[in-house]
Amino acid sequence: MADQVQWQLFGDYFENCSCSVVCPCLVSKAIFTGAAGGPMAAFAPLIGKNLGVKKVPITFRVEGKTRSAEIPGILHMSVDPLPTAHPSGEMWANTGHPISPEKLAFAMGASGNSFSDHGMRWDNSGKNGHYAPIRWTNQS
16 A cells, blocks of 8 residues: 555634535545545545636635635635624534534624636625634544
8 A cells, every 4th residue: 555645734714605504515626635535535525526726815814703715806705603692602513514523613604705706606695604623634
């Protein structure tokens, strides 16, 4: 058996999709194809067509409980935690979500969230969102 490339990724994850409920769709190239193992290997069968990649500046921010990303002319995305009576202002759950199985905050897309590229246009304002710290690896 050939030696497998070992990898690890640490950081903050957030999503805002067009679903009203949880959806596990991530489409990207390299480690995210699942070829190197780890949590992303479960997503590889969900990718039907790779539309290509672009080298673009991405601004990612965590400001308090708000997570946001901006790709000029392509994407504006921001999520805030769902309203809750909990003193923390967040609802965290152990949902078994493949991105962060042990800890995931429920959120929703802010007004004005949009994506426009590859002939597709989305407005995910008020739609499903999550955020969580992540620590991924293909190492045991």
